Amino acid sequence: MTVIARRLAGHLARGLVMILVVATISFFIVNNIPGDPVAARYEKLVEQGMSPEAAMQATKVLYGFLPSGTMWEQYVDYMSGLLRFDLGVSVTRPGTPVLDVLTDAAKWTVLPVLLGTLLSFLVGVILGVYAAIKRTGKLGDALAISGSLLHGIPQYVLAMLLVVIFATLIPILPADGPVDILFDPGFNAGYIGSLAEHAVLPVATYALSAYGGWVLAMKSSVVTVLGDDFILAAELRGMKRSIIFRYIARNAILPLFTILALSLGLLLGGAVFIEKIFNYPGLGWLLIDSITLRDYALMGGAFLLITVSVIVANIVADLFYTVIDPRVRSGEETR
Amino acid sequence: MKRLAAVVALLGLATMTACSSTDNKSAGGGGSTGGGLFTTIDVNRPGIDASAPANPYNPKGNAFPGYTTMKIGWVVNHLTDPNKALPGMAASWEIAPDNSAITLKLQPNAKWSDGKPVTAEDVKLSIALAYTQGSTAFAVTPGAAGAAAEVTVVDDKTIKITQDPANPSPKFARGVLDTTVLPAHVWSNAVPATIWDTIKTARGDGPDAEKAREEITALGEKVIAFAPPKDVAGGPFVLERVNPGEALLVKNKYFFNAANVAPDQVKFLNYTGNEQIWNYLTQGKLDHSGFVAAPTDVMNRIKAAPGSEVIKGYSPVAVSMAFNQSKKPYDNVHVRRGLAFLIDREQVTKVASPEGGTAATTTTGIHQKAADAWISETLPKLEPYKVDPAKAEEEFKTAGLTKKDGKWTLADGTPWKVSMHAPAGFSDWLSAQENIKSQLIKAGIEAEVVTTADYPVYLEELAAGKYDVGFWLIALGPAPYDIFQRLYGASNGWANVSGKVKHSPAGEAGNWMGSPEQIEVDGAKINPGELTGKLNSVGPDEAKPIMSQLAMAANQDLPVIQLWDYINNQFVNNSRFTGWPHDDEVLRLGTGVLPSGVWIQQGLVKKKQ
Numbered sequence: 001m002t003v004i005a006r007r008l009a010g011h012l013a014r015g016l017v018m019i020l021v022v023a024t025i026s027f028f029i030v031n032n033i034p035g036d037p038v039a040a041r042y043e044k045l046v047e048q049g050m051s052p053e054a055a056m057q058a059t060k061v062l063y064g065f066l067p068s069g070t071m072w073e074q075y076v077d078y079m080s081g082l083l084r085f086d087l088g089v090s091v092t093r094p095g096t097p098v099l100d101v102l103t104d105a106a107k108w109t110v111l112p113v114l115l116g117t118l119l120s121f122l123v124g125v126i127l128g129v130y131a132a133i134k135r136t137g138k139l140g141d142a143l144a145i146s147g148s149l150l151h152g153i154p155q156y157v158l159a160m161l162l163v164v165i166f167a168t169l170i171p172i173l174p175a176d177g178p179v180d181i182l183f184d185p186g187f188n189a190g191y192i193g194s195l196a197e198h199a200v201l202p203v204a205t206y207a208l209s210a211y212g213g214w215v216l217a218m219k220s221s222v223v224t225v226l227g228d229d230f231i232l233a234a235e236l237r238g239m240k241r242s243i244i245f246r247y248i249a250r251n252a253i254l255p256l257f258t259i260l261a262l263s264l265g266l267l268l269g270g271a272v273f274i275e276k277i278f279n280y281p282g283l284g285w286l287l288i289d290s291i292t293l294r295d296y297a298l299m300g301g302a303f304l305l306i307t308v309s310v311i312v313a314n315i316v317a318d319l320f321y322t323v324i325d326p327r328v329r330s331g332e333e334t335r
Numbered sequence: 336m337k338r339l340a341a342v343v344a345l346l347g348l349a350t351m352t353a354c355s356s357t358d359n360k361s362a363g364g365g366g367s368t369g370g371g372l373f374t375t376i377d378v379n380r381p382g383i384d385a386s387a388p389a390n391p392y393n394p395k396g397n398a399f400p401g402y403t404t405m406k407i408g409w410v411v412n413h414l415t416d417p418n419k420a421l422p423g424m425a426a427s428w429e430i431a432p433d434n435s436a437i438t439l440k441l442q443p444n445a446k447w448s449d450g451k452p453v454t455a456e457d458v459k460l461s462i463a464l465a466y467t468q469g470s471t472a473f474a475v476t477p478g479a480a481g482a483a484a485e486v487t488v489v490d491d492k493t494i495k496i497t498q499d500p501a502n503p504s505p506k507f508a509r510g511v512l513d514t515t516v517l518p519a520h521v522w523s524n525a526v527p528a529t530i531w532d533t534i535k536t537a538r539g540d541g542p543d544a545e546k547a548r549e550e551i552t553a554l555g556e557k558v559i560a561f562a563p564p565k566d567v568a569g570g571p572f573v574l575e576r577v578n579p580g581e582a583l584l585v586k587n588k589y590f591f592n593a594a595n596v597a598p599d600q601v602k603f604l605n606y607t608g609n610e611q612i613w614n615y616l617t618q619g620k621l622d623h624s625g626f627v628a629a630p631t632d633v634m635n636r637i638k639a640a641p642g643s644e645v646i647k648g649y650s651p652v653a654v655s656m657a658f659n660q661s662k663k664p665y666d667n668v669h670v671r672r673g674l675a676f677l678i679d680r681e682q683v684t685k686v687a688s689p690e691g692g693t694a695a696t697t698t699t700g701i702h703q704k705a706a707d708a709w710i711s712e713t714l715p716k717l718e719p720y721k722v723d724p725a726k727a728e729e730e731f732k733t734a735g736l737t738k739k740d741g742k743w744t745l746a747d748g749t750p751w752k753v754s755m756h757a758p759a760g761f762s763d764w765l766s767a768q769e770n771i772k773s774q775l776i777k778a779g780i781e782a783e784v785v786t787t788a789d790y791p792v793y794l795e796e797l798a799a800g801k802y803d804v805g806f807w808l809i810a811l812g813p814a815p816y817d818i819f820q821r822l823y824g825a826s827n828g829w830a831n832v833s834g835k836v837k838h839s840p841a842g843e844a845g846n847w848m849g850s851p852e853q854i855e856v857d858g859a860k861i862n863p864g865e866l867t868g869k870l871n872s873v874g875p876d877e878a879k880p881i882m883s884q885l886a887m888a889a890n891q892d893l894p895v896i897q898l899w900d901y902i903n904n905q906f907v908n909n910s911r912f913t914g915w916p917h918d919d920e921v922l923r924l925g926t927g928v929l930p931s932g933v934w935i936q937q938g939l940v941k942k943k944q
Binding site: 037048053055059064092096104108175177181182198281289292 | 372387388467469471474559576577607611615618788790794796817923
């Protein structure tokens, strides 16, 4: 068995156990969240002008979807459903499997967050190297300060700033959802352009808020590597600067790859505020919606999906490290 | 560097594409022509869900009452007549003088968006669907007030519905008219062909009836989840497509009044909170929006948007400060009265809801406008509870409270703290409570405002009797029973099951208000819950004296202090469309109905020339 296969098998086994534990914990948390959704629904219907009797009956029909039985019976049902990828029935979206609702929402989270994260990683890493090399100059200072500033601003504040500037004061970019409905969906310039236009501000928010972290982390990593003996040896040997630069980058970037993989794991759960601000119907928004409406099945499903993605990201990060760092690989082989 | 340059070039290209899309919008997807594009939101349902079916019974369904889905009639916001309505799928109707039946005449030219005619069979199937969902008129609950007994198709365009004489209700016609009409050729798949047999059995007694009722409930779940292959609409528009951010409706050329429908397309925008609606309104993006609460500065910005107008009208809702009478000292009517004399409702309303409310003139349990219409002769007899600290002090002393070092304490000498609860996000309620708190503190009463996580938690804890004082919506008209059951209904111990009123003691069966079962009003002992129950079966003439008694009971016993009566605010923009109605009655139209859809289909809204 190769090193990677052995590690993968171990990770998968541990991951499965963790998923079961998390599913159990989230089931009990979700089902013990305080609040009476039936009363809230009834009140809303009555406020809208429905007579009390009709509201009572309508609420009864809607909440007939809720699972019944003791908590233990519900738990057993939930876990056995989970084995068949059946996450239950959504009260707010009856008839649509929870998994379908989550999958629909996930695409509106994954693409912008992925794009923003990768963009910030790319720019942050490159500028981080420059900030380290030029750390005694003005450029280095400017990059470090910009990194610290952006790293310090909470993501949702940055999002609101962008909305105020680009959607309200200088209204050149939309902040009202993922695409303009007037364009026929499909592979046409108008639709794709509208998708891109609507994605600019959310992606920019993700990218700008993560950029600072990458710059600072990369700068710090490069500075550490710069002090290593092999760099001194390379310089003494008179190696080309570009080759030395590659040595530095390859060694300094290793810890950042781990952070990147873990960040990607948080893709699904890290966008709650941003999706609300930009009206993006992704998983974060769905999570808020399901909590507000006490849609237990949807809530549980969303929590589970976020957890699974973090666990999978951890596994990928570890395996990836095995691949890109020969020291880890050889260390395993010599055991 | 080459790689960096390539990345920069790609980003530039993406930005160019993005910016160019704005210019090509109309070319890309059939932008508006002729009558133009009407933009709005559904304030009742945040979050458009692209995967939801075009089903009006589905909580996230992409059905838009007034735009795509039609009701038999559009019940209006009348002060006293719950049965008044505008024509919908029915062009006219006749209510029997004894309220025993209603005969509907359908629009002669009504067609579905697929060109098929609308017939009485469509209405009959729609009534069967309504039975599965719970409806005032179409209920299988034994003894339900105002339930229908027979549904008879008279001819292709006429249908007669008779009321069950067992427990008749004055709002029977309202229940019938407020029914959604759906195409039988699409929706007949949602229920079995034997549905009417099941309904008939379910309306009876015994085990078979019980089994049939269970079947109906199970069918209800099926109907809620039913997904028509495509939208077949009866309204002026039909659903073209939905994406996760917006819904697009296009004009239904078969709509019976299509010639007078101004817009060609309607765009429903998505939103996740009030802030987005405020942004849309300040940017002048919406042609119409229902009311959303907004702070004064936001409201001023909305009003300042070009073409913006706020139409104000009657809203049969009031907000009150409700007491849990199981908790001391609120079990003592003098304490409640003292507080009523102390709290300046004008000030509270000015702070909490300057645009959306009018300070209550006194506590009656009815919105002031409806009270003027129903019980004008009783109103002068009521205590107005004008601000009067001396009277408040007198009431507190009568209740046994004492004032030490400028602070009021309970009869046993322990400190008195008025603890008020409101759910997070209810900004007007929270502002009101903060204002009341400062007023009370000024008068020597300790007070605090406690925010609850959200509305479901608030309702759960309120019902469990955990709060001393909370805010509670009352006066939910227009039907007299609906108005008073907020004060003397289940939350105060009186459950009305099949016309029989039963009282549960405080702390049981959801009775968190805990008023006494009987009180003395005008020298006579009354049971407010039973009187309220009567309102569900009597006509307007009999209702009036009962309403007077109940208003007097509420006024002297103060289970709540009525703080302000809501105002119906509708946001419209005159830049693209005009002709907005300013008539109180048509600013609110039935359960979940989008009023602008009804205004458009009635031909009121015109394209701006």
